[in-house]
Structure formats: structure tokens, C-alpha cells
Amino acid sequence: MTVFAAIVLFVAAVFNVVTWPRFFQRVAKDARARDAAGKPTTFYSVHLVLLLIAFAIALAAVVAGVLLLLA
Template sequence: MIPLLATLLFVNAAFNALVWPRFYARVAKDPRARTADGTPTRFLVVHGILVGVALVIAVVSVVAGVIALTTA
């Protein structure tokens, strides 16, 4: 059961690390991301926070997967 748990954690981390940064790049190019003078809008800030949280979850998933495998 532990190897399955670790595998799921690694898949979660890979998904977050691969998908969310590409999503943020698309959001940053969106016209709603910045005002006319170039300052970031709430749209960009909120999505930046979401991406940041997803990447933190990816790191936590990797750490938990490694711990699960080394203590099994």
C-alpha cells in the first residue's frame, strides 16, 4: 500500500509541476492580467497565488512520497 501512496504523491507532484507553470504563462499573456499602464490586476494576482499554492503542494507531495518510501 505504501508504494501505491508514494506513486500517487509523485504523480500529483509531476502534474502540478508540469501543468500549473504553463497555465500561469497563459494567464500572464491574457489582456485581463494587466491594466493599461502595466500594473497587475487581481486576475493575475489571484492566479499567481493559485499557482504558488499548487507548486507548494507539489513539493510537499514529493517530500511525503520520499518519506513514505524510506520509512516503509
Template sequence: MTLLAVLLFLNAAFNAVVWPQFYKRVAKDPRARDENGKATPFLTVHVVLIAIALALALASVIAGIAALAGAF
């Protein structure tokens, strides 16, 4: 159970560190906004992917806590 929890916490930490930094780069990319400043599909798709990754990070933390508590 401890190994499972450690892996889940490492996964959550990786996602919490990497994806917000990736968002900063995507948001600055010229493809992120059109000439009127409106978000393009490029930005929208990446925001959705980042949101999913961060939701999975939260799920990993919750599952890691459950693993430590012996729920698995």
C-alpha cells in the same frame, strides 16, 4: 507504502507540468495587466493559486520520499 509514494509523485509531476504552462497563458491574458502595465487582481489571484499548487507539489514529493522511507 509504494502506492502512496507513486500517487504523491504523480500528483507532484502533474502540478509541476500543468501549472507553469497555465501561468504562461494567464500572464498573456489581457485581463492580467491594466492600461499602465500594472498587475490586476486577476493576475494576482492566479499567481497565488499557482504558488499554492507548486508548494503542494513540493510537499507531495517530500511526503512521497517519506512514504518510501517507511515514515508512514
């Protein structure tokens, strides 16, 4: 059961690392991402925070998966 849990955590980490950067590229190209002066909008900032949280979750999942395998 421990190996299965570790695999699930690794799959979740890979999903976050693969999916979120591609999504954020689309957000950055969206017209709502910049105002008339070219400055980032709240739309951009919120999605940037979501990306960073997804990466933090991915890192935590990898650490937890490794700890499960080593236990």
C-alpha cells in the same frame, strides 16, 4: 500499499509542476492580467497565488512520498 501511495503522490507533484506553469503563461498573456498602465491586476495576482500554492502542494507531495518510501 505504501509504494502505491508514494507513486500517487509523485504523480500528483509532477502534474502540478508540469501543468501550472503552462497555465500561468496563458494567464500572463491574457488581456485581463494587466491594466491600462501595465500594472498587474487582481486577476494576475490571484493566479500567481494559485501557482505558488500548487508548487507548495507539489513539494509537500514529494516530501510525503519520500518519507513513505523510507518508512
